[in-house]
Each structure stands twice: as C-alpha cells, then as structure tokens.
Amino acid sequence: MTNFPIIAVQSLIVKRGKVTVLDIDRLDIVPGRTLALIGPNGAGKSTLLLTLAGLLPATSGGLFFHAKPIGDRSSLDMLRRNVAVVFQEPLLINDTVYKNVALGLKFRHMDARQTAERVEEAMTNFGIAHLAKRSAKTLSGGEAKRVSLARAFAISPGVILLDESFNSLDPPTRETIIDDLQKTLQKTKVTAILAQHDREETLRLANDVAVMKEGRIVQAGTAAEVFNQPADEFVAGFVGADTILEGLVMKSIAGLMEIGVNGHIIEASGNYPQGTKVHCCLRPEHITVTRAVTGKTSARNIFDARVEKIVRQAYFYKLILDCGFRIGAYITLPSFEEMDIREGSLLKASFKATAVHVIKSGA
Amino acid sequence: MDIFLQGIIKAIELLITFDTEVLGITWLSLKISGTATFISLFIGVSIGTAVALNDFFGKRVVISIINTGMGLPPVVVGLFVTMMIWRSGPFGFLEILYTPYAMIIAQAIIATPIVMGISLAAIQNLPPNLRLQMLTLGASRLQMVWVLVKESRLPLLAAVMAGFGGVISEVGASIMVGGNIKGYSRVLTTATVMETGKGNFDIAIALSIILLLLAFIINFMLTQIQQRQRPQ
Numbered sequence: 179m180t181n182f183p184i185i186a187v188q189s190l191i192v193k194r195g196k197v198t199v200l201d202i203d204r205l206d207i208v209p210g211r212t213l214a215l216i217g218p219n220g221a222g223k224s225t226l227l228l229t230l231a232g233l234l235p236a237t238s239g240g241l242f243f244h245a246k247p248i249g250d251r252s253s254l255d256m257l258r259r260n261v262a263v264v265f266q267e268p269l270l271i272n273d274t275v276y277k278n279v280a281l282g283l284k285f286r287h288m289d290a291r292q293t294a295e296r297v298e299e300a301m302t303n304f305g306i307a308h309l310a311k312r313s314a315k316t317l318s319g320g321e322a323k324r325v326s327l328a329r330a331f332a333i334s335p336g337v338i339l340l341d342e343s344f345n346s347l348d349p350p351t352r353e354t355i356i357d358d359l360q361k362t363l364q365k366t367k368v369t370a371i372l373a374q375h376d377r378e379e380t381l382r383l384a385n386d387v388a389v390m391k392e393g394r395i396v397q398a399g400t401a402a403e404v405f406n407q408p409a410d411e412f413v414a415g416f417v418g419a420d421t422i423l424e425g426l427v428m429k430s431i432a433g434l435m436e437i438g439v440n441g442h443i444i445e446a447s448g449n450y451p452q453g454t455k456v457h458c459c460l461r462p463e464h465i466t467v468t469r470a471v472t473g474k475t476s477a478r479n480i481f482d483a484r485v486e487k488i489v490r491q492a493y494f495y496k497l498i499l500d501c502g503f504r505i506g507a508y509i510t511l512p513s514f515e516e517m518d519i520r521e522g523s524l525l526k527a528s529f530k531a532t533a534v535h536v537i538k539s540g541a
Numbered sequence: 542m543d544i545f546l547q548g549i550i551k552a553i554e555l556l557i558t559f560d561t562e563v564l565g566i567t568w569l570s571l572k573i574s575g576t577a578t579f580i581s582l583f584i585g586v587s588i589g590t591a592v593a594l595n596d597f598f599g600k601r602v603v604i605s606i607i608n609t610g611m612g613l614p615p616v617v618v619g620l621f622v623t624m625m626i627w628r629s630g631p632f633g634f635l636e637i638l639y640t641p642y643a644m645i646i647a648q649a650i651i652a653t654p655i656v657m658g659i660s661l662a663a664i665q666n667l668p669p670n671l672r673l674q675m676l677t678l679g680a681s682r683l684q685m686v687w688v689l690v691k692e693s694r695l696p697l698l699a700a701v702m703a704g705f706g707g708v709i710s711e712v713g714a715s716i717m718v719g720g721n722i723k724g725y726s727r728v729l730t731t732a733t734v735m736e737t738g739k740g741n742f743d744i745a746i747a748l749s750i751i752l753l754l755l756a757f758i759i760n761f762m763l764t765q766i767q768q769r770q771r772p773q
Binding site: 231261272329333 | 668670671673674675676677678679680681684688691692694
C-alpha cells in the first residue's frame with residue numbers, strides 16, 4: 179500500500195464571522211492508519227472533522243481527497259460518499275436497527291442481497307446482529323452507539339471520522355465498544371480520524387496523534403513520539419506528563435544532564451548545554467514509590483518524599499508528593515495498603531534519567 | 542332542557558334514518574375540508590421544511606409571519622378570497638365565487654400556516670446534526686429532506702389534525718365564499734348557522750353533534766396512527 183495521503187490539508191483556514199476557528203498549515207492523513215486529534219475543548223477538533231467530511235466550507239486553503247481538490251459540488255459529493263462520520267450522539271432514525279445500519283446503502287441504491295451481506299457483517303462486527311429487528315428508539319446508549327458505528331462501517335468508507343464518540347458511555351460499555359472498534363479497524367483497515375479527550379483511548383486506538391490548540395495543530399507525530407516527546411509545555415500537560423518542573427541545566431556530559439530544580443539535582447537524558455533553561459516532564463506512571471530503597475536500583479533519581487495528598491482513582495491511587503518540588507505518582511491498591519500510606523507519610527520516590535522528558539523553555 | 546333533549550333525539554333520528562340531506566352535507570364537509578387539508582399539507586410541509594433547513598436574511602421575520610398566520614381569522618380570509626374572486630376582482634374570470642372550489646381555497650389558506658408552522662417547528666426540533674449525519678451517509682439533498690420529514694411524522698400528524706380541525710369547524714370564510722347554497726355549497730357549519738338563525742335548534746344541535754362526531758372520528762384515527770408510531 180502506498181503512503182500517499184488519502185486526505186491532505188494545505189494552508190486551510192476556516193472562519194466563523196471574523197474569528198479564525200481553524201488554521202491548519204499542513205495535515206496528511208495516511209491510508210490505513212488511525213489518527214487521533216486531541217486537545218482541550220474549543221481546540222477545533224470537531225471543526226476540523228466537519229471540514230474533512232466536507233460539511234463545513236473552508237474560508238481558504240486546500241482540501242484534497244486522493245489528490246483531487248475538493249471545492250465544487252461534484253467533488254464535495256464524492257468526498258461525502260467516501261467519508262463516514264460518527265457523531266457524539268447516535269442520531270438514529272425511528273426505525274429498526276437493520277434499517278438504520280442499511281441507511282447509507284439505501285441512499286446508494288444498493289441491491290437487497292448486497293445490502294443484507296454488508297449490514298450483517300457490520301452488525302456482527304459490533305455485536306448487534308441479535309438486535310436487527312428491534313426499534314432503534316428502544317436501545318440503550320451503548321447499543322445505539324454500536325448501531326451508529328455499524329452504520330458507518332456498512333458503507334465501507336475510505337475514511338471514518340469519529341467525533342468524541344464515547345463520551346456519554348459508562349466505563350464498561352465504553353471498554354467493550356472500543357475493543358470492537360479496535361478489532362474492526364484492524365480487520366477492515368479503514369483509515370480513521372478520531373477527535374478524542376481520553377489519553378488512554380487515544381493510546382489504544384491511534385497510530386498517530388495531532389495535538390490541537392486554538393484551531394492549530396501544535397504537534398503531530400506517531401502516538402509514541404507525541405506522548406513521550408511532547409514538543410512543549412502545553413502538549414506535555416495535555417498528554418499527561420502532569421509533573422512539569424522548571425529547571426536549569428547545570429552540567430551536560432555525554433547525553434546525561436544534571437538539572438537544578440528548586441535546589442535539587444535531577445539527572446535526565448539529553449544534550450542541552452549548560453545554562454539552558456528547561457522544563458522537566460515526568461509521567462506519574464514512571465515514578466516508583468517505596469518505603470525505603472533496598473538493594474540495587476537502576477533509577478538515577480531517588481528523593482525523599484512526603485505525601486501531600488492522596489487521590490483515589492479507578493484502579494490505583496495517585497499520590498501528590500513533596501520532594502522539595504512537587505511530583506505526581508501512581509501506586510496500585512495492594513501496594514498502597516501494604517505500605518500503609520497516609521497523608522504526611524515519608525517515602526522514597528525514584529525514577530530513571532530516561533523517564534525525564536526535557537523540553538527547552540520557550541520551545 | 543327540553544330543547545337539548547329534542548335536539549339529541551332529532552340527531553339520532555337523522556343519523557339512523559340516513560337522512561339524505563344531512564348525509565350530503567356531511568359528505569361535502571368532509572370533501573371540502575379534506576381536500577383543503579391535503580393541499581395545505583403539501584404547501585405547508587414543503588415551505589415549512591424549506592424555511593427550517595435554510596438560513597437566509599430575514600428568516601426570523603418569515604417565521605414570525607408564519608406563526609401569526611397560524612391564528613388567521615377565517616372571516617379575514619373569507620373577505621380576502623371573496624375580493625380576489627369577485628366578478629371584478631383579479632381572479633373574477635374564474636367564476637368560482639359561491640362554489641365548493643372557493644371554499645376549498647379559503648380553507649386551504651386557513652390551514653396552510655397552521656401546517657407550515659407546526660412542520661417548521663418539528664424540523665427545527667430534530668437534532669441539529671441529524672441533517673449532517675444523513676449527508677455523510679451519502680444522502681442527496683432530496684433523500685436527506687425525506688428522512689427529516691419522516692422523522693417528524695408525529696408532529697406532522699399533529700399538524701394534519703390541527704389543520705383539519707381548524708377548517709372543518711370554521712364557518713366565517715365558508716359562508717362568505719360558499720354562500721351556503723342548498724345541495725351545492727352547504728356544509729355542516731354553515732347549515733348549523735342557518736338553522737340556528739331560523740330557530741330550528743333541534744336540527745342545529747343534530748348538525749353540531751354530527752360535526753363533533755366527525756371531528757372526533759378523524760382525530761381518533763390520526764391519534765391511533767400517531768400513538769402506534771411513537772417510540773415505546
């Protein structure tokens with residue numbers, strides 16, 4: 179398969195009134211891959227999806243589908259027939275599940291036999307074949323979401339766009355639907371673009387990530403690149419490096435730096451020269467918390483830490499630790515109980531030099 | 542109380558004896574109001590949907606005019622239609638004054654804004670993204686509009702009921718443009734007015750009961766359809 183972009187965006191500007199809501203310099207959608215657009219509310223994720231679907235006209239710039247410019251009526255129709263959108267709400271019509279899934283095919287005047295084949299396959303992929311004759315209005319939120327996904331996949335789109343599709347679902351339902359979506363994406367190899375809030379879902383579903391802020395893409399790359407090497411403080415904060423410390427490079431030798439942070443020294447991998455002002459980003463899952471350091475450890479950074487705050491989360495606790503600078507760390511429920519951690523407890527926090535992602539200040 | 546009792550007895554008598562004059566009047570009422578409602582449905586739904594789905598300068602003013610039209614006084618419509626089709630009026634050459642055709646036109650003018658206003662509100666009340674969803678599923682504009690109208694079928698049935706209810710029970714316009722001519726343009730409401738004026742309360746009550754029954758039966762049937770369509 180060629181890596182020629184299925185959708186390409188060049189110098190795209192979308193305005194609402196006089197306000198620029200989207201300003202994308204360049205974005206290439208690679209066929210067969212899943213791209214997640216992440217960013218805070220109002221970053222322009224949904225606007226970009228609507229523009230890519232040909233539902234929102236661009237004020238200027240170019241949108242290309244298979245290298246063909248999109249602009250006139252016929253090219254817009256061609257784009258819309260090749261792109262499926264799954265909105266946040268299921269938007270089902272007042273008819274049976276089968277007829278809902280078959281709707282896109284009916285618009286294409288597909289014959290009954292082919293329609294039945296496509297609909298059955300899509301319903302099976304999303305585990306709703308047994309609901310075929312049910313009225314769509316009697317479905318639960320999760321079932322309705324499955325129907326809307328099956329309806330989008332039934333038309334065999336070139337690209338599928340999902341706009342924060344799982345927001346309103348409860349966690350177990352969400353989990354199983356994402357699982358089915360993941361399998362269907364792998365099986366069908368359909369190119370997908372998701373507007374996402376959730377970090378974990380992004381990592382599960384996306385090959386590539388584009389981080390958006392105020393209508394612009396501030397960083398784009400593979401999921402690993404964006405999550406592990408955020409380009410700036412904003413991206414770092416958004417992708418979950420919730421400890422971001424200001425520091426100054428004190429020493430830099432052979433790929434290892436000593437960074438002064440609030441009177442303490444943090445060792446980190448990198449090559450910024452001495453005297454560079456930097457931000458050290460740490461992810462809570464990269465920090466190990468113990469009562470005492472026993473035996474050998476490969477962690478180059480070990481600090482005394484006092485527990486400032488304990489936040490109970492679904493499957494673990496998050497500890498806010500004061501090490502002379504404040505960091506966040508995760509600990510599993512059994513470890514938390516075993517170590518009898520309370521607010522004010524004194525612990526050791528350790529992390530490797532490679533766990534510290536260093537960004538040059540003002541980058 | 543005698544007067545009511547006599548009226549009810551007379552009504553039952555007229556009904557069970559299949560009085561030809563009453564049957565004729567009833568049938569004509571149904572034909573005229575049914576045709577007018579059908580015409581108003583066609584025009585009202587089309588324009589109501591078009592206004593709901595398109596953004597244009599002055600849209601709010603247009604919606605306000607439609608909503609005002611929902612309460613159009615039948616006598617004003619009667620006056621307007623009479624003037625239009627008066628011998629010396631712009632459509633006088635049609636020579637339809639004091640005919641059932643004139644009554645259909647007047648009743649359609651009364652019912653159209655009712656149907657239009659309800660359809661407009663019904664389409665506007667659909668989820669805003671439903672329209673975009675249909676387009677991204679590959680619907681042409683016509684297919685998209687058809688789906689939206691189908692999705693609004695419950696309020697549209699309400700529009701039919703309101704439109705039909707409005708015209709079958711109006712008297713002002715019908716008497717002005719139809720003339721209440723026996724066996725030709727006499728309908729239940731105009732006949733009731735005439736019999737009341739003559740002091741024939743028994744026949745007037747009988748006609749009123751038939752009118753009420755008719756309105757009830759039509760609305761009952763439409764309600765049955767509406768409730769069957771409703772999501773459980």
